[in-house]
Amino acid sequence: MSNATIYDVAGKAEVSLATVSRVLNNPEKVNEATRAKVLKVIKELGYRPNAIARGLASHKTTTVGIMLSDVTRASTSSLLGGIIDIAKKYSYSIKIFSMSGDRDVLDSIREVVAEQVDGILFLNDELDSKQLNIVKEQASNANIPLVLTNVISDDPELASVAIDYKKASYDTTKELIAQGRKALFLLSTVTRYSVNSQKEAGYEEAMKEAGLESKVFRTSGDLSINTPHFEEYFGSHPVDGAIAVRDSIAVSFMNVMINKGKKVPEDVAVIGYQNTKYAMLARPKLTCIDTPVYDIGAVAMRLLTKLMKGEAVDTIKIVLPHKIIKRESM
Amino acid sequence: MSNATIYDVAGKAEVSLATVSRVLNNPEKVNEATRAKVLKVIKELGYRPNAIARGLASHKTTTVGIMLSDVTRASTSSLLGGIIDIAKKYSYSIKIFSMSGDRDVLDSIREVVAEQVDGILFLNDELDSKQLNIVKEQASNANIPLVLTNVISDDPELASVAIDYKKASYDTTKELIAQGRKALFLLSTVTRYSVNSQKEAGYEEAMKEAGLESKVFRTSGDLSINTPHFEEYFGSHPVDGAIAVRDSIAVSFMNVMINKGKKVPEDVAVIGYQNTKYAMLARPKLTCIDTPVYDIGAVAMRLLTKLMKGEAVDTIKIVLPHKIIKRESM
DNA sequence: CTGAAAGCGCTTACAG
DNA sequence: CTGAAAGCGCTTACAG
DSSP states (O other): OOOOOOHHHHHHHHHHHHHHHHHOOOOSSSSSSHHHHHHHHHHHHHOOOOOHHHHHHHHOOOOEEESSTTTSSSSHHHHHHHHHHHHHTTOEEEEEOOOOTSSHHHHHHHHHHHHSSSSSOOOOOOHHHHHHHHHHHHHTTTOOOOOOOOEOOOOTTTTEEEEEEHHHHHHHHHHHHHOOOSSSSEEEESSHHHHHHHHHHHHHHHHHHHHHOEEEEEOOSHHHHHHHHHHHHHHHHHSSSSEEEHHHHHHHHHHHHHHHTTTTTTEEEEEEEEEOOOHHHHSSEEEEOOOOOOHHHHHHHHHHHHHHHTOOOOSSSSEEOEEOOOOOEE | OOOHHHHHHHHOOOOOOSHHHHHHHOOSSHHHHHHHHHHHHHHHOOOOHHHHHHHHHHSSOOOEEEEOOOOOHHHHHHHHHHHHHHHHHOOOOEEHHHTTTSSSSSHHHHHHHTTTTTEEEEOOOOHHHOOOOOHHHHHTTTOOEEEEEEEOOOOOOOOEEEEHHHHHHHHHHHHHTTTTTSEEEEESSSSSOHHHHHHHHHHHHHHTTOOOOOOOEEEEOOOHHHHHHHHHHHHHHHOSSEEEEHHHHHHHHHHHHHHTTTOOOOTTEEEEEOOHHHHHHSOOOOOEEOOHHHHHHHHHHHHHHHHTOOOOOOOEEEEEEEEEEOOOOO
């Protein structure tokens, strides 16, 4: 019924519980013979140390807290994929904390701290720098390492891993301009994401350099909302190229253009962000900026393990490479 | 620096720690005046009880373990969306346990048990009934409620919530047959998922009743693999209708058909499962069987809360309704 | 190399 | 209604 405890193991192996604890945590410190004896009993009893008790006694839970806003976003689940794989490799458990928009940031981070996680991966890119600061302070007060994962902050004290979204947009916009296109749009979201604001900044810089007018079009990520929105607006506004902050938005826009009788990419070029399945399934196939989201998650988790163990790290700000995948829409 | 403990609160409020504990857990049992005094100090100190210590003392962690195989699957992340929202509502924390294919099932479930979760949501539908039994036994030995979430099992003792995938496939196949189509395929995965086997069973039953030959085509969920696979096989095999176990597979198949010069749905009807964004973004828009995955997650989590609290439940096997969303591909 | 003992920060009967 | 004390299942100095 109830599971074996360390007392059961100690009793059956005829050693003290300290010894059992040692074979689990510092096996090299115990005599090989007694170690074998204890290991045998552990196996027989199917004993696994109670993680909660261990956490209380050692002040280490070997679990990391993941703070996010929406699991169903394609980028979030890819990020999680990378995080989970690396966490498993380093034997960390994962606890998910979702921050609903209305909830207080301070309350959210305090909850995570109260759960005694050993480290925090912060994936919520909907916060401004003031709110990010609250998170930073609470984490550092509690002495818990924190890594921003695919979240942008210029605070040099905040560890982070992401790609250079600004440069990605800048370069891509430049290419579009070089093709002679002028009515270029950046299709962004109504919700302000720190990551998307970087994409916008790069676009705006390139447009400005070319003496062109920046046009950031904000809409919903929801197809049933953005489709009519595109249909209406672009009925009267010229456009010959667009970069969307997500593949799905790019495809939605592309479909609207095609329905209006435009040719892609001849009349209008369309580029998406992330390189999801949407891009491959679209017709024409979507050209997009490949953001290695899985890798960002994995690298962030790896960085966090180092921070938690107090290992030296080269840098606290990691920028992963991105590339443009040219397909048929540009 | 380090956070306030219950001792700090008790000291500053000039009461015993038992009293502080009570205002947190059984506020009605403490005098209003002292309760107010304690609450005030709690607020001042920003005190939050250490969840680990509480877990050890109370034998309740208010966390549920989610066992899954792959977060990046669209169905998994929607399931998680529903789970997270309901868990939050009932103040449960969520811990993710990923089961890599090669890992021992027994080891996986023991790990979850050792983490002292109060309940388990099992989302991994890649296991056979023997393996499912191991999970069931370990959970019940440890007295931890378990709910299969979008996983099929005919064991009447296993709580589960899903839709009737068999009927969904059966009905849809019937409709296709009623249109006079005969060369009907079920596009499934190489990996055996319990959910997909139900989809196959319903299809096969309908085909058998109509005296038609069942043709289950197994391929990868990876586009770069299934696309050439479809191209080759359907170059020489006739097909006038197909139901795919996932939207993305349906769209991939549809694209191959269109590239071969077929008309959808005139020459070949295509139907997907789940009703994801892929379906809406496809051209023509994909007709599909809507599986309310978010709801399945939410309902499973709700059922689990009842089980954890020992509340009475009407049934331990919940079947949610599904429907066919008719768009352009059938 | 091994054991006895204190302690992690709470909860929960048990008294009063 | 409130407090003193035991206990949850471990880890970790400290002795020996």
